[in-house]
Structure formats: structure tokens, C-alpha cells
Amino acid sequence: MTINAEVPVAATGGGPVAAEQGVGGSTSATDLVLPLVAVGGVGILAGYGYVRRTRRARTRTTPGVVSPHPPVTPLPVLERQAGAALVQADDCVRTSRDELSFAEARFGATAVEPFVRALREAERELSAAFAIRLRYDAGVPEEEAARRHALAGIVGRCAEAGRRLDAEAPGFDQLRALEREMAEAQGVAEERFRELAGRTGTVEATLAELTTRYPATATASVVGYGEQAKDRLVFATTHLNQCRQAADLGETGRAIRDLRAAEGAISQADTFLNGIERLADALTAAADLIPAALTGAEAETARAAAQADELRSHLTHTDTVLAAVRGELTAGEYDPLDALRRIVRAVRALGGGRDGVLGAAARLTARHDVAATDDFVTTHRGAVAADARTLLAEAQRLLGTDPGAADEPALKSRELAEQDVRVHGNPHAGTTGLMSGTSGAVLGGILLEETPDGGPPLSFGGPETRARRAPHLRTD
Structure with missing residues (x-):
């Protein structure tokens, strides 16, 4: 039908309305009320449905509907x-x-x-x-x-x-095949544990000697390493014992978890002790190299003095550095690695120092600083963020191409890593009921910090498999 402002008019052609008119002869206004209400209701419902569909398409993603303005991750x-x-x-x-x-x-x-x-x-x-x-x-x-x-x-x-x-x-x-060869694997770990336990006293004595021979700055990078090595070894002892007990009871899954925790602690104890021994060797080598490095630096300054005036300010700085190092040698107590590092940097500012004795000095200080930083990140990786690791990676890259340039990112990486550890703090400080060394194991990334006891030990693998030794993944 069609509707105007006056009276209803029948639609032309066949259909239900035309048929009724044919039977009754006319159609009253009352007869049209229900059809009009029905048409109006349909219109309202159709409009409401359209609004809802539009709003839903704009506010969320549904199958087959693409948002006109997809969200952009900041x-x-x-x-x-x-x-x-x-x-x-x-x-x-x-x-x-x-x-x-x-x-x-x-x-x-x-x-x-x-x-x-x-x-x-x-x-x-x-x-x-x-x-x-x-x-x-x-x-x-x-x-x-x-x-x-x-x-x-x-x-x-x-x-x-x-x-x-x-x-x-x-x-x-x-x-x-730890499920079948637990005894053999435990034997390897215990042998390595015994070797480290025997070294601990000797290494601590070496560190004590270093602290009496050199200023505090010379040994600052390994302060506390002896105590942390012993902390890891105590943790390893606990888990090696638990591993053997679990294996005797036939609890293979628990035995493997304890073995992996002990292995991680043993590796880090080894890293701590190696760091002290490496520092002792580097300080001795640096002290032996400094006289020759000073001679080489003087030759570089003489060469630079004959060149353009733009090196004048660098020459003044280099002369000041060399004079300071000579004064420290005369005074007696000094930090050989720091002195050698300053010599190398001063000469590099003149465009030299990449070959000969100065090149050897650059390699010595850079290798030590990169290795020391890597040790720190390894043993504190539960707290160290991406910035420190990025600079360490750059230092490791430069070590093979330009050792003299590797020193700066390595030292900066160590500084950032230490800041991360200070900010992170000890996640289990003041917590009771934890076995000895658990806090250090979590900080060192040996255990995942997911449960009150530190979480599962980590294993060889990527993100999908490294925590496969979790207790709920039983291998018994």
C-alpha cells in the first residue's frame, strides 16, 4: 500500500489488500492500524540493529569485520x-x-x-x-x-x-638420557664440585693478597666473589644430596630437577672463582707491561708533536696522563690495569696505539674488562636488563676488530648491569622457609622466579623448552 496525508489508497495489482477490497468493497482507517504499527516496529528494530552492528564494528574486532581504525601499538x-x-x-x-x-x-x-x-x-x-x-x-x-x-x-x-x-x-x-644415566651425570657434577671446593680457599687467599698489594679500585670488580662462590656451592651441595635421595627413591623427575639446579650453581661458582684468578693474572701482566707501554706512548707523542696543530690539545692531555702514571709508579701503590687503560686511551686520542706494545696493552685491558663484565652478567642475569647486555655484545664484537675501542662499552655495560642489580634487589630478602642459596640462584638465573622455592631449574633450549623440568612436567 501507499500512504499519504489524507486517506488510505489501495495499492494496485494483486495481493492480500487488493483481495480484501474485492470482497468487502472498501478498507477502513481502523483496518490499517495494525499494519502501520507493524511497519513502524520493523523500521525501529532495523535501525537499532544497524546502530549496534556499526558500534560493534568500530569498538572490537569480530570474524569477518575489519575495524576502519585498527589500534597502533605505542x-x-x-x-x-x-x-x-x-x-x-x-x-x-x-x-x-x-x-x-x-x-x-x-x-x-x-x-x-x-x-x-x-x-x-x-x-x-x-x-x-x-x-x-x-x-x-x-x-x-x-x-x-x-x-x-x-x-x-x-x-x-x-x-x-x-x-x-x-x-x-x-x-x-x-x-x-638423565632418566637412565643419572648416576653418571651426577658423578660428573660431583667431580666438578669437589674441584671447585678445593680451589675456593686458594682463590680467597689470592684475593686477600691482591687487596693488600693494590688499592681498592684494582679489586672492586670481584668484591664479594669469594662469598658468592661459596653461596653457590652450598646451594649445589643441597641439591646434589637431594638428587641422590630422589634417585634412590625412584623419583626420577625430582632427581633431574635437583641435578640441573646443582649444575647451574656449580657453573656460576666456577665463574666467580675464575674471575678472581683472571684479575690476578691481568694485574700482574699489566704491571709488567706498563714500562714498555710508557716508552711506546712517548714515541707516539713525539710523532704527533711533529704533525698538525689540531693535535696540540690531545698532546697536552697525553703528557698529563703519562706524567700521572709515572708518579703512581714512583709512589708505589697503584692500579696497573687502570694505569694501562689510561695510557692506551691517551695515545688513541693521538691516532696511534693500535700496534706494537700499545696494541698489546689495548688487547690486555679490553679482554679483561669484557670478560669481567660477561662474568657479572652471567652470574646476575636474573636482574640485568637489555641495555647492559647490548653494550656487552658490542664490546665483544669490537674485541675481535678493534680491541682499543672495546674497553669503553664493556665498562659502561658493567656500570649499567650493577645499577640493574641494585634496583632489582634481592627478591627473597627476609623470606623464610627457603633453602640456602636460593636467592642467589634466582638472581643468577639458575632458577625461574615463579614459585616460592624459586621455580624450576633452567635447561638447554629456547623459550619453549628451557623450563621443561618444571615439577608439573613429570619424567618419573
Whole structure:
């Protein structure tokens, strides 16, 4: 029908209304009330449904409906995600490296070749991710779209590093066969534990001698390392004993978890003790090298003095540094590594010092500083964030290409890592009912901080497999 402002008019053509008119001869206004109400109700419902569909399409994503304005993740959120990916991938690499050393001690280098190869591939992917992050922090690239792409590249590289380790985790477990060869694996760990326990007293005596011979700055990088090594060894003792008890009871899954926790602690105790011994060797080598380095530096200043005037200010600075080092040698107590480091830096400002005795001095200080920082990150990785790890990766890269330039990022990385640990604090300080050394094991990344007792021990593998020894994943 059609409706106007006056009276109803029948629609032309056949249909229910025309039929009624044919029977009754006319149609009253009362007869049209219900059809009009029905049409109006349909219109209202159709309009309401349209509004709801439109609103739903704009506010949330549903299958088959694409939002006209998809949400854009803020850049700071993407940066945090990329940083978290770097930390997780770096932790996976470090943990895999630790457990791989126990497998190699048990089965030999040939047997672990596939896993060493996977680890090297993961390290390359991670190094590429760190390189992208370093450029990103320097403002490259500049455009926001390109920066988003760079952050996606970081996450992608980290994911690939983890994937390579995850892919080899089942084969690695088959090699170790801890379910069948627990006694042999425990024997390897106990032998290494006994060797470290025997070294601890000697290393502590070495550190005590260093503190009497050199100023506090010379030994600051290893302060507390003796106590932390003993803390890890106490933790290892507890878990080795628990491992043996669980194995005797046939609780294989628990025995494996205790063994992995003990192995992680043993590795870190070894790192602490090696750090003290490395420092002692480096201080002795630096002290022996300083006289020759001073002679080489004087030759470099003489060469630079004959060149353009733009080196005048650098020459003045270099002369001041060399005079200060000579004064420290005469005074008696000084920090050989710091003195050698200052000589190398002063001469590099003149454009020299890359070869000969000064090149050797640069390699000595850089190797020590990079290794010391790596030790700190390894043993405190539960707290160290992405910034420190990125600078450490750059220092490790420079160590093979320009050792004199590796020193600065290594020292800055150590500074940032120590700040991270201070901010993080001890997650279990004041907590009762925890076994000895658990707090240090969580801080060191040996255990995941997920449960009151520190969480499961970590194993060889990437993000998907590294926590496979969790209690709910039973291997009994």
C-alpha cells in the first residue's frame, strides 16, 4: 500500500489488500492500524540493529569485520617488548652454554657437535639482534615506520635464536638420557664440585693478597666473589644430596630437577672463582707491561708533536696522563690495569696505539674488562636488563676488530648491569622457609622466579623448552 496525508489508497495489482477490497468493497482507517504499527516496529528494530552492528564494528574486532581504525601499538611498548625478547634470548643462550659443558664432559666434543652448532647459530642471531638494538639506540633509523620495523627485526631475530635451541632440546635430552644415566651425570657434577671446593680457599687467599698489594679500585670488580662462590656451592651441595635421595627413591623427575639446579650453581661458582684468578693474572701482566707501554706512548707523542696543530690539545692531555702514571709508579701503590687503560686511551686520542706494545696493552685491558663484565652478567642475569647486555655484545664484537675501542662499552655495560642489580634487589630478602642459596640462584638465573622455592631449574633450549623440568612436567 501507499500512504499519504489524507486517506488510505489501495495499492494496485494483486495481493492480500487488493483481495480484501474485492470482497468487502472498501478498507477502513481502523483496518490499517495494525499494519502501520507493524511497519513502524520493523523500521525501529532495523535501525537499532544497524546502530549496534556499526558500534560493534568500530569498538572490537569480530570474524569477518575489519575495524576502519585498527589500534597502533605505542612505540615505547614495542621497545619494551624488544628489550624483553633480547633478555630472554640471551638467558637461553647462556643457560644452554652452561649445560652443554656438562654434556661435553660426559660424552666428549664429537657427541655434542650438533648442539654446539645450534648454539653458535643462536648466538649469531642474537648478535644481529643486539646490533639492530645498538643502532636503534643511536637513532638509526629515524622514521617511525622504519623504527617499528627495526624493533620487529629484533624480536624476529630473538625468536629465531630461541627456535634453533628449542629444535635441538629433544635431541639433547636423548644424548644426556638423565632418566637412565643419572648416576653418571651426577658423578660428573660431583667431580666438578669437589674441584671447585678445593680451589675456593686458594682463590680467597689470592684475593686477600691482591687487596693488600693494590688499592681498592684494582679489586672492586670481584668484591664479594669469594662469598658468592661459596653461596653457590652450598646451594649445589643441597641439591646434589637431594638428587641422590630422589634417585634412590625412584623419583626420577625430582632427581633431574635437583641435578640441573646443582649444575647451574656449580657453573656460576666456577665463574666467580675464575674471575678472581683472571684479575690476578691481568694485574700482574699489566704491571709488567706498563714500562714498555710508557716508552711506546712517548714515541707516539713525539710523532704527533711533529704533525698538525689540531693535535696540540690531545698532546697536552697525553703528557698529563703519562706524567700521572709515572708518579703512581714512583709512589708505589697503584692500579696497573687502570694505569694501562689510561695510557692506551691517551695515545688513541693521538691516532696511534693500535700496534706494537700499545696494541698489546689495548688487547690486555679490553679482554679483561669484557670478560669481567660477561662474568657479572652471567652470574646476575636474573636482574640485568637489555641495555647492559647490548653494550656487552658490542664490546665483544669490537674485541675481535678493534680491541682499543672495546674497553669503553664493556665498562659502561658493567656500570649499567650493577645499577640493574641494585634496583632489582634481592627478591627473597627476609623470606623464610627457603633453602640456602636460593636467592642467589634466582638472581643468577639458575632458577625461574615463579614459585616460592624459586621455580624450576633452567635447561638447554629456547623459550619453549628451557623450563621443561618444571615439577608439573613429570619424567618419573
